Amino acid sequence: MDPQRLLELARKNGAEAAEVYLSQGLGRSANFEANRLKQVETGDEEGVALRVWRDGRPGLAVAHGPVDDALLVEKAIALAQFGQPEEPELAGEPLLVESRPHTPTPIERLIAWGEQTISLVRERYAEVLCGCTYSEEVGTVRLINSRGLDVSYASHHRSGYLGAEWVRGEDFLQVYDGETVLGDPSPEAVAAPVLERLGWSQENCPTRVGTVPVLFTAKATTVLLGTVGAALNGRQVLQEASPWSQKRGEMVLSPLLSLSQDPQLAPYITPFDDEGTPAIALEFVRAGRLETFYADRRIARRLGLRPGGNGLRSDLGSYPQPGLFNLVVAAGEHAFAELLSRMDDGIVVDQVLGGGAGLSGEFSVNIDLGFRVKGGEIVGRIKDTMVAGNAYDALGRLAALGSERLWEGNVFTPALLVESLAVTGRAD
Incomplete structure (x- = not known):
């Protein structure tokens, strides 16, 4: 999809100003429940939001997946008649953005981190049931508007989450913690605060x-x-x-x-x-x-x-x-x-x-x-x-x-x- 074409179509249809916001995301995760691997998930999504101003009123239309440019512009223009009058507030400041390089994490590695984290807890508390998730999120955003702005940025992070359930008769205890990092999460760092709190809860x-x-x-x-x-x-x-x-x-x-x-x-x-x-x-x-x-x-x-x-x-x-x-x-x-x-x-x-x-x-x-x-x-x-x-x-x-x-x-x-x-x- 060409966002510049959307701006041109918006102008041809009477918009005084317009912006196009595009986002793409890819996520994958390994999910554990009751100490066992439950499921592996992978998902991706992409979407575009077109915001226009016509006759001093804003209209916003959204599409996911493949986009019909003319239809998206038509919807945004039509919705503008219901907007409250306002002056467009569009960014135009020059901006240099550097995105960090990223290497995708194999799902096998996410699974291994989860298994290691659960093992660290059960070595000391064999009766505890652990839920654990290791995930990776990668996203890209691009914003282009009629003031000449065109910026984009790619982001990524990895996360580890651990929840521990300890049942002692009628006493139920749940402890959870986690971390989000740019590099590799540490099973030891994810498990440590949970182990500490289990110790305090003896x-x-x-x-x-x-x-x-x-x-x-x-x-x-x-x-x-x-x-x-x-x-x-x-x-x-x-x-x-x-x-x-x-x-x-x-x-x-x-x-x-x-x-x-x-x-x-x-x-x-x-x-x-x-x-x-x-x-x-x-x-x-x-x-x-x-x-x-x-x-x-x-x-x-x-x-x-x-x-x-x-x-x-x-x-x-x-x-x-x-x-x-x-x-x-x-x-x-x-x-x-x-x-x-x-x-x-x-x-x-x-x-x-x-x-x-x-x-x-x-x-x-x-x-x-x-x-x-x-x-x-x-x-x-x-x-x-x-x-x-x-x-x-x-x-x-x-x-x-x-x-x-x-x-x-x-x-x-x-x-x-x-x-x-x-x-x-x-x-x-």
Whole structure:
């Protein structure tokens, strides 16, 4: 398919401006269930989204697989009559993109990694049932528009995921972890955190109830940081729904916290967004002080911000909206053992059930996997426990940050030690 031809057809049919967004993806995975290989999957997909502006109104049409150019243009033009009037916001900045070379991974290698990971767990815990997936994703994006922009980028990454189920009578425990990398995932690195948590869970113990210190591992910090991501969204700021809409330059979080985005941070390297805007480094919060927000091109213009490459599509059929491709939390100074040593009696939250806080910041979540800390050491697993509070308040009262950072979704973060939160559960 020739995207330039689509632009020409759009212009001939009365479009004042147009863009073509093409994506291709190839994925393969080896999936294990109950310690055995269950299935091997391979899939590929390709699609194109044509966005046009006619008579000052936008229209969007999507096709998957083979494309009938004339029909796609006809649909986009027809849909434009129902769009809300707007000025086109098309990128045109020159951009040099270098894609990293990639060699496909044989499916046999994905299987071998999975078998090795499960073996590492069962050597120590033979009764544990493991689910495991090793996968490889390869994708290509090309964006061309009527302003002369024509950019493309190829991406790839490999992932390893491990889930362990341990049934002891009526006691059911589930632990999971994983990693995503540009190179080869390490079975040892995937298995290690699961083995560590299985060790911490050897004994069950009562929780500490009341207002107590709470340590969120990197895996659980999204309970708090999801609220921050929403508050930094330029759309929420423009609508004055964000509590930070009028607080640029003010202290909004603990001085221990600095939040940014880094488009060159592996494995989620992002040269440009889904509007073709170059992705740039942004510092959202510096030592607790609010510096800026993230936005797509349209909202950035209305807020007087420099576009940072944050116009993202949830799928081909969606218009670009403000989105975070990563949220980077600056590391602290304390190893995990040192964070524990700062807690005389408290809890560690590692996995939660349900979502975190919304824009209000209020949250109350069940702890799926958590641990009791006494005298600076983990003494066992806690059950039937809830933690509640306000995310903004909690992130304003941090006692310490961990020195090691991990990816959890699109967030690269250390563990966070909160001075105190309300905890309910089975007490001593």
